[in-house]
Amino acid sequence: MKATTVLKWRGVALMGTLFFAINSFGQSTPKLTDPEIASVAVTANQIDVDYAGIAQRKSADAAILNFAKTMKTDHLGVIDMATKLVKKLKVTPKTNSVTKSLLEGAKKTKATLNGKSGKAFNTAYMDNEVAYHQAVIDAVEKVLIPQAQNAELKALLVQVLPALKAHLEHAKMVQKALK
Amino acid sequence: MRIKILPVAFALAMATGCTSGTDKTAGHKPDPVSEAAGTPAGNVTEQARVVVIEQMKFVPDTITVKKGDTILFVNKDIVPHDVTGVDQHWASGTLAPGSSWRFVPRQDGDYFCSIHVVMKGRITVH
Numbered sequence: 599m600k601a602t603t604v605l606k607w608r609g610v611a612l613m614g615t616l617f618f619a620i621n622s623f624g625q626s627t628p629k630l631t632d633p634e635i636a637s638v639a640v641t642a643n644q645i646d647v648d649y650a651g652i653a654q655r656k657s658a659d660a661a662i663l664n665f666a667k668t669m670k671t672d673h674l675g676v677i678d679m680a681t682k683l684v685k686k687l688k689v690t691p692k693t694n695s696v697t698k699s700l701l702e703g704a705k706k707t708k709a710t711l712n713g714k715s716g717k718a719f720n721t722a723y724m725d726n727e728v729a730y731h732q733a734v735i736d737a738v739e740k741v742l743i744p745q746a747q748n749a750e751l752k753a754l755l756v757q758v759l760p761a762l763k764a765h766l767e768h769a770k771m772v773q774k775a776l777k
Numbered sequence: 778m779r780i781k782i783l784p785v786a787f788a789l790a791m792a793t794g795c796t797s798g799t800d801k802t803a804g805h806k807p808d809p810v811s812e813a814a815g816t817p818a819g820n821v822t823e824q825a826r827v828v829v830i831e832q833m834k835f836v837p838d839t840i841t842v843k844k845g846d847t848i849l850f851v852n853k854d855i856v857p858h859d860v861t862g863v864d865q866h867w868a869s870g871t872l873a874p875g876s877s878w879r880f881v882p883r884q885d886g887d888y889f890c891s892i893h894v895v896m897k898g899r900i901t902v903h
């Protein structure tokens with residue numbers, strides 16, 4: 599019973615994320631141009647900022663509130679860097695299938711999160727943060743970095759990876775403490 | 778970045794370079810090196826007294842200093858960090874990217890970044 603619930607939740611969390619779009623690899627790895635990569639990068643960061651906003655509204659757990667605050671700061675920081683870079687490169691971020699699937703997934707996840715409260719919310723938020731960061735790391739490593747053409751865009755993505763990985767470890771730590 | 782490191786390089790030059798006699802007379806400040814006759818060459822010490830924060834790590838993550846020595850924490854990362862003693866008795870406050878913080882540890886201690894709690898380091902004082 600419990601296992602089923604967890605699996606079901608994970609499914610929801612992952613659906614529509616980059617992981618979904620990308621992990622089905624092989625034939626279906628999306629091919630992205632630099633403007634599309636920029637759009638994916640900004641969107642992926644904004645989604646985690648949004649999740650953090652929900653957590654700040656709904657959670658009373660100190661470790662979760664601290665984590666959410668960090669997510670907001672860091673992901674907004676990355677958006678800022680990306681925005682400055684695309685301006686400098688005179689690139690206009692271009693919405694694409696991955697951006698859309700990200701947004702669709704986020705819409706569902708937000709609805710799920712907004713429907714929960716208390717301990718159930720805390721668990722759902724942290725489970726999603728673990729899954730989401732893992733998915734984004736996979737996408738950045740396997741798709742965005744390899745496909746980025748502009749050296750500065752590629753460098754930015756490389757630069758962001760350690761933060762994403764630290765966020766994942768942080769998320770796992772908070773998740774574990776909830777159990 | 779460079780500007781911020783210079784004062785420390787200067788302080789270290791004073792501390793290590795002038796050791797051989799003059800420093801005792803100079804000192805209102807607590808003097809780290811008054812008994813440091815056998816101190817290794819300046820460069821080594823200088824390197825060891827700076828902890829760079831980059832790619833979500835304290836580098837080096839363990840550092841040994843003499844009592845009274847200053848450690849300069851420099852945030853070269855893309856996000857803000859802090860340096861917080863695990864005993865919670867001391868903390869840098871938020872260090873924005875590009876900023877730095879000086880700390881004179883009084884005793885051994887583990888520290889972490891309270892913003893990214895998986896980032897850890899250790900200071901040994903002797």
Ligand SMILES: [Cu+2]
Nearest residue numbers: 858890892893
């Ligand atoms: Cu940090």
